Amino acid sequence: xxxxxxxxxxxxxxxxxxxxxxxxxxxxxxxxxxxxxxxxxxxxxxxxxxxxxxxxxxxxxxxxxxxxxxxxxxxxxxxxxxxxxxxxxxxxxxxxxxxxxx
Amino acid sequence: xxxxxxxxxxxxxxxxxxxxxxxxxxxxxxxxxxxxxxxxxxxxxxxxxxxxxxxxxxxxxxxxxxxxxxxxxxxxxxxxxxxxxxxxxxxxxxxxxxxxxx
Numbered sequence: 001x002x003x004x005x006x007x008x009x010x011x012x013x014x015x016x017x018x019x020x021x022x023x024x025x026x027x028x029x030x031x032x033x034x035x036x037x038x039x040x041x042x043x044x045x046x047x048x049x050x051x052x053x054x055x056x057x058x059x060x061x062x063x064x065x066x067x068x069x070x071x072x073x074x075x076x077x078x079x080x081x082x083x084x085x086x087x088x089x090x091x092x093x094x095x096x097x098x099x100x101x102x
Numbered sequence: 103x104x105x106x107x108x109x110x111x112x113x114x115x116x117x118x119x120x121x122x123x124x125x126x127x128x129x130x131x132x133x134x135x136x137x138x139x140x141x142x143x144x145x146x147x148x149x150x151x152x153x154x155x156x157x158x159x160x161x162x163x164x165x166x167x168x169x170x171x172x173x174x175x176x177x178x179x180x181x182x183x184x185x186x187x188x189x190x191x192x193x194x195x196x197x198x199x200x201x202x203x204x
Contacts (some may be wrong), residue, residue, distance in 0.1 A: 014117040030197040036189060039196075065200055070168045072198075076189045084195070086186040087138060087178045093186070094141075095132040096174075098167055 033075065034062040040079045050078040069099050135177065136164040142181045152180040171201050 010017075031039070037047060044062075048055040051074060061067065061075055073083040085096040112119075133141070139149060146164075150157040153176060163169065163177055175185040187198040 028195055028197060030199045032199045036196055036198065040191075062200075066170055066172045068168055068170060069174065072171065072187070076198075079189070079191075081189040081191045081196075084188040084190050085174070086188060087181070087183040088186050089142075089181075089183045093130055094138055094183075095130060096138065096178075097132045097134045098164075 032062070037062070037079060042079060047075075047078055051075070073099070134164070139164070139181060144181060149177075149180055153177070175201070 037044070044055050044058045047058045051058070061071065069083070069085070076083045083099075085099055087094045087096055139146070146157050146160040149160045153160065163173065171185070171187070178185045185201075187201055189196045189198055
């Protein structure tokens with residue numbers, strides 16, 4: 001899907017491409033873990049099965065405000081995603097690499 | 103600086119804006135914590151002072167491949183940045199919100 005989107009975008013005029021980029025940036029949604037899971041069409045039970053843990057453990061993770069990066073990474077991977085750790089500075093953003101091999 | 107950049111970019115033709123956006127995306131660098139610190143012109147000693155910890159503790163954090171989100175956040179804040187947790191999916195990226203108030 002990402003590839004199709006890029007191809008579609010590349011075929012547009014520069015003006016239109018610029019508009020698409022702007023829209024895409026605005027669309028970077030912010031949501032808590034449980035909403036993200038629901039948006040992905042997953043139940044806590046399905047997450048528990050994918051992570052080989054019990055359902056209450058999934059509920060507990062979704063309520064936490066702090067956790068190990070490795071826990072968060074496996075949680076996001078169970079939803080079919082990839083965790084990205086970004087340090088945002090006024091001068092630009094940097095991806096943090098230490099945790100790529102968790 | 104971010105504001106000046108935005109103003110400069112807004113003054114460009116749509117074609118040029120599109121090129122700038124592309125370049126900016128390519129420039130999202132990936133680096134480990136100690137390189138990011140060096141790029142920010144900071145020493146381990148300065149980090150230790152900002153974090154009210156000992157210098158060996160800073161060295162230890164920079165070598166870790168896993169840690170609590172709160173530890174990473176305070177480390178990045180000591181460099182003048184903000185931690186952003188992103189879940190990347192083929193359909194798009196989502197910022198994770200649970201940890202905004204650490």
